[in-house]
Amino acid sequence: MILSYPVRVLCLALAAGFLLHAVLMLLLRVAAPWLRRHAERMAPAGAARWVFTWRLAPLAVTALAVGGIGLPVYLRFEPFGLAERVNPGFLAAGALGAFLCAVALARWGRAAWALRRLAGECRRGGSPLAAGADNGLGAEASAGAWAVRSAAPFVVLAGLRRPRVVISTAALQRLTPAQLDMALRHEQAHRSAGDSWRRWLFLVLPDALPGVHWRGPERLWTRYSEWAADQTAVAGQPWRAVHLAEALVAVGRGTSPQAPLGAMVTGLANDGAELADRVDRLLAGQAVAAAPHCPLPRWIWPAAGALLTAAAVYVLPHATALYPLLERLVR
Amino acid sequence: MLGFGKKTALVAGLGRLESEVMTALWAQPEEASVRELLPRLGRSLAYTTVMTTLDRLYKKGLLTRRKAERAFVYRPSCSREEWQSQRAGEVVREFLTTPGAAHGAVLATLVEAVGPGQEPLLAALEAKIRAHRSALRAAEAGRTENREPTAPAEKSQ
Structure with a gap:
């Protein structure tokens, strides 16, 4: 098949991006057990950052390599405006790359629409949750929180740019002031940590292959970010841990007559193990005690820096050598 | 686009005419028959159109009604704020109960919902x-x- 110059360049970007990203994702999956083990030794907040970083790495490296090196080299050496015959494998890789980008964009669009709708409804229907002596809420915990009428007990952080804590009237009735305070502190901790953006990015990150949605890192990140928010909310106070554990069970249960157990089942089909883990951590004092500080091995950042420098030193003078490789991919 | 910004004129979860009818009833919360409501809507509408809309709103639970002489008279069953708050609650709940990554991505829940059993x-x-x-x-x-x-x-x- 013969492709015009601009279509070929676009196809090259997609094909090279797809192949490199797939290889990096494969490497990531191979290294995942080690990465996971290392995360287990870190404090929850650090572990959440660590998981997020390595899940983001394949896309970041791919974008840098293709956009920063591959494409400029090809544009520099490829005769401008020439139509050329391309091989079917190249076309297939380009199509797969386009498909994965389209899936990521579609997810982004759906989430943007959903978010807009949610934000609109909460903005119109939410009433500010005021701090005061009557409800025992502190100004810090209730800042920017909104209450909405619902028979289902929920406490959620909704939104991206300016996320808000939204709490249902059922949750307000079910939770004691101390439990409510802890529930709000937990969500505010998510807000301060910028977890909404990370959650969003997890959604739009492309998969390695069509139909293969690897949710392992996302689940792991969710767990560590929840643990980190628990820890921030508890702030080293044992009674706070008890109140938060009670709030978790009360909200997880959702057994008001209007919202029977199971009315709030999400797509993640939670079997309750995560909830049990969190309650155990809170009661065992793991969220109360200062978290063990287990940074990455000291050598890892100098090693990464040295590797990048070496790669740059090698690649830049030899960038011309990339062109035949790209040509082989195209033809 | 993605935050909590300006307000719209439509009542959440209602169509344009439903919004107009509810806004008129909320503005003057006494009972009103179709004939009494028609001039308050600010544009010329058929009697039957308004009657059908009122009936639909009654079935949605936004209005209560009783028979006065030969016609129904309608009254809002909740305030505008109560309705919008209830709508917002329904939407959040829908997000929590609908499977799908797009929904999960915009909500961080205090605790993942616990399955039945x-x-x-x-x-x-x-x-x-x-x-x-x-x-x-x-x-x-x-x-x-x-x-x-x-x-x-x-x-x-």
């Missing part, structure tokens, strides 16, 4: 919390008791 687990967790609470209280009481005898000793030193 998990009552024993929840009961066990509650028991654990109760036991921990008692232990914590006992420890605090113990600390208070321990502190009292040490005070004179400290003084004697």
Whole structure:
């Protein structure tokens, strides 16, 4: 098949991006057990950052390599405006790359629409949750929180740019002031940590292959970010841990007559193990005690820096050598 | 686009005409028949159109009605704020109960929902919390008791 110059360049970007990203994702999956083990030794907040970083790495490296090196080299050496015959494998890789980008964009669009709708409804229907002596809420915990009428007990952080804590009237009735305070502190901790953006990015990150949605890192990140928010909310106070554990069970249960157990089942089909883990951590004092500080091995950042420098030193003078490789991919 | 910005004129979850009718009824919350409501809507509409809309709103639970002479008279069953708050609650709940990554991405819940049939687990967790609470209280009481005898000793030193 013969492709015009601009279509070929676009196809090259997609094909090279797809192949490199797939290889990096494969490497990531191979290294995942080690990465996971290392995360287990870190404090929850650090572990959440660590998981997020390595899940983001394949896309970041791919974008840098293709956009920063591959494409400029090809544009520099490829005769401008020439139509050329391309091989079917190249076309297939380009199509797969386009498909994965389209899936990521579609997810982004759906989430943007959903978010807009949610934000609109909460903005119109939410009433500010005021701090005061009557409800025992502190100004810090209730800042920017909104209450909405619902028979289902929920406490959620909704939104991206300016996320808000939204709490249902059922949750307000079910939770004691101390439990409510802890529930709000937990969500505010998510807000301060910028977890909404990370959650969003997890959604739009492309998969390695069509139909293969690897949710392992996302689940792991969710767990560590929840643990980190628990820890921030508890702030080293044992009674706070008890109140938060009670709030978790009360909200997880959702057994008001209007919202029977199971009315709030999400797509993640939670079997309750995560909830049990969190309650155990809170009661065992793991969220109360200062978290063990287990940074990455000291050598890892100098090693990464040295590797990048070496790669740059090698690649830049030899960038011309990339062109035949790209040509082989195209033809 | 993605934040909490400006307001729209439409009532959440209602169509344009439904919004107009509800806005008119909320503005003057006495009972109104179709004939009384028509001039308050600010544009010429067929009697039957408004009647059908009122009937639809009644079925949605936004209006109550009673028969006065030969026609129904309608009254809002809740305030505008109550309705919008209820709508917002329904939307959040829908997000929590609808499977799909797009929904999950925009909401961080306090706790992932627990599936049906998990009552024993929840009961066990509650028991654990109760036991921990008692232990914590006992420890605090113990600390208070321990502190009292040490005070004179400290003084004697």
